[in-house]
Amino acid sequence: DTAVSQTPKYLVTQMGNDKSIKCEQNLGHDTMYWYKQDSKKFLKIMFSYNNKELIINETVPNRFSPKSPDKAHLNLHINSLELGDSAVYFCASSLAGLLDNEQFFGPGTRLTVL
Amino acid sequence: QQQVKQSPQSLIVQKGGIPIINCAYENTAFDYFPWYQQFPGKGPALLIAIRPDVSEKKEGRFTISFNKSAKQFSLHIMDSQPGDSATYFCAASRGSNYQLIWGAGTKLIIKP
Numbered sequence: 456d457t458a459v460s461q462t463p464k465y466l467v468t469q470m471g472n473d474k475s476i477k478c479e480q481n482l483g484h485d486t487m488y489w490y491k492q493d494s495k496k497f498l499k500i501m502f503s504y505n506n507k508e509l510i511i512n513e514t515v516p517n518r519f520s521p522k523s524p525d526k527a528h529l530n531l532h533i534n535s536l537e538l539g540d541s542a543v544y545f546c547a548s549s550l551a552g553l554l555d556n557e558q559f560f561g562p563g564t565r566l567t568v569l
Numbered sequence: 570q571q572q573v574k575q576s577p578q579s580l581i582v583q584k585g586g587i588p589i590i591n592c593a594y595e596n597t598a599f600d601y602f603p604w605y606q607q608f609p610g611k612g613p614a615l616l617i618a619i620r621p622d623v624s625e626k627k628e629g630r631f632t633i634s635f636n637k638s639a640k641q642f643s644l645h646i647m648d649s650q651p652g653d654s655a656t657y658f659c660a661a662s663r664g665s666n667y668q669l670i671w672g673a674g675t676k677l678i679i680k681p
Contacts, residue, residue, distance in 0.1 A: 459612075496656050496674045498613070503668060510668070545612050556601060556662055558669060560612025 458482050459561040461546050467567045468536055476531045476564045478546030487529035488558065489521060490545040498545075504529055505551050533566075541568045571596060573661050575672030582649055583680050590675045591643045592659035599661040603669070604633065604644050607656045616657070617644070649679045 459480045468474055480487065486505040490498050502521045503510045509521065518534045533540060546561040574593045582588045592602075603618035619626045619633040619642065626633045630647040646653055659672040 496607075496676065498658060498671045498674070500668065500671070547612070555603075555618060556669065557603070557615045557618075558613075560614065563610075563612055 459546055459548055459559050461544075461561040461564050463564060464562065465565050465567075467569065469569055470536055470538060472536050473532070473534045474536060474566070475533070476544055476546075476566075478529050478531070478561060480527055480546075480548040480559070480561075482548055482550075482559060484548035484550045484559070485526055486549050486551045487523070488547040488549075489529065489531050490547060490560075492543045492545060492563070494542075501531075502529075536566075536568045538568050541566055571670055573659060573670050573672045575659050575675060577675060578673065579676040579678075581678045581680060584649060584651060586649055586679075588646050588649055588653075588677055588679070589643055590657050590659070590677070591641060592661075592672050593639075593641045594661050594670075595640065596661070596663065596670075597640070598663045599670075600664060601662045602633070602635065602642050603660050604631075605658040605660065607658065607674075609655075613658055646677075651679045651681050653677065654679050 462477045488503045489501040501515045504523050520532045523529045543563045543565050545563050547558040549558045576591050580588050604616045605613035606616040607613040617628045617631050619635050621637050624635050632645045635642045657675045660669040662669050
């Protein structure tokens with residue numbers, strides 16, 4: 456009965472590789488997000504995706520791209536990985552339009568770029 | 570104007586004490602102010618939230634105090650326990666805009 460799930464939980468890879476992180480939610484939400492959390496715990500919104508509207512944080516390099524095959528999934532693709540991409544990546548979801556915009560987070564994917 | 574400033578960055582309190590974490594915002598259009606709690610190795614989870622039509626909200630040992638004129642809100646934890654040790658984030662959003670603007674987080678340690 457997992458609400459928001461991510462795979463893999465850990466990802467170790469070499470610089471220059473391309474990798475993907477998958478996210479699925481079974482809450483019936485219509486909005487999904489990707490966050491990056493660095494070693495100082497700062498939460499940075501990367502993307503939000505709602506009803507086919509993609510909002511991109513302008514500071515995110517275009518090596519990062521979200522792909523949503525349907526409302527329950529938002530995958531994150533990263534090309535040409537760099538050392539600075541090492542972080543924990545969180546997927547989240549919410550139901551837009553509610554008065555209380557509660558976001559439900561997945562367990563995170565710890566990405567280590569060597 | 571979109572920022573939410575959170576302080577302190579870290580906080581150590583003895584068991585039973587009352588840790589207080591503060592947040593300040595500039596955008597007067599913000600109308601939803603949640604606090605999220607994150608344990609090590611887990612994703613953040615909603616702890617408590619408030620709207621600007623009330624000055625205080627309590628849920629169990631957790632209380633949000635809201636000062637609209639000062640554009641500040643704070644989280645108080647009564648009778649704090651070692652199990653409350655976590656990173657706490659404040660956030661804000663505006664109307665039907667589903668994006669949350671996040672504070673930088675406070676690492677709280679409750680000593681036994």
